Amino acid sequence: MGTLSYAYTDYELDDRLLTHLxxxxxxxxxxxxxxxxxxxxxxxxxxxxxxxxxxPEIPVAYRFAGSKPPELNRVWLDALVRSAHGIRGMMAMSEADAIEYLAAAGASTAP
Incomplete structure (x- = not known):
């Protein structure tokens, strides 16, 4: 588990998700x-x-438990960035949920 530090508070998240976030x-x-x-x-x-x-005015820090960064999934990244434009904001979602999100949005999931 990694840690997202934001506004003096730490949040534990899976390293792979945290890398994409x-x-x-x-x-x-x-x-x-x-x-x-x-x-x-x-x-x-x-x-x-x-x-x-x-x-952008508030410092953010990412701490990872693992020493090796995971391979990035461009489809997952696209879904995260696209979700930021919705009324709910950027939704931290799984890789499988990212594919479903893009399909529902009518976006291509081709890498």
Whole structure:
């Protein structure tokens, strides 16, 4: 499990998901865009939902448990970035959910 540190709070996330979020979040913040980042907390960790307003003015840090970065999935990255433009903001989703999200949006899932 890695850690997303934002606004003096740490959030534990799977390293693979965190790697993809890092790329997607950085691409938005680099363009000076603020956006909402949301995810569901699993029942084994208390249940519920978390939403963060991601702003270029607030420092963000990523700490990974593993030493080797995972291979990036461009389809997953596309789904994360596209979801940031929706009313719910960027949704931290699984790789399988990313394919479903893009299909529902009528977008291509070809890498």
């Amino acid at each position: 890092k790329v997607a979040i950085t691409s938005k913040l680099r363009q000076k865009e603020g956006f909402l980042l949301s995810w569901v907390t699993p029942s084994d960790r208390g249940s519920g939902r978390i939403s963060l307003w991601m702003s």
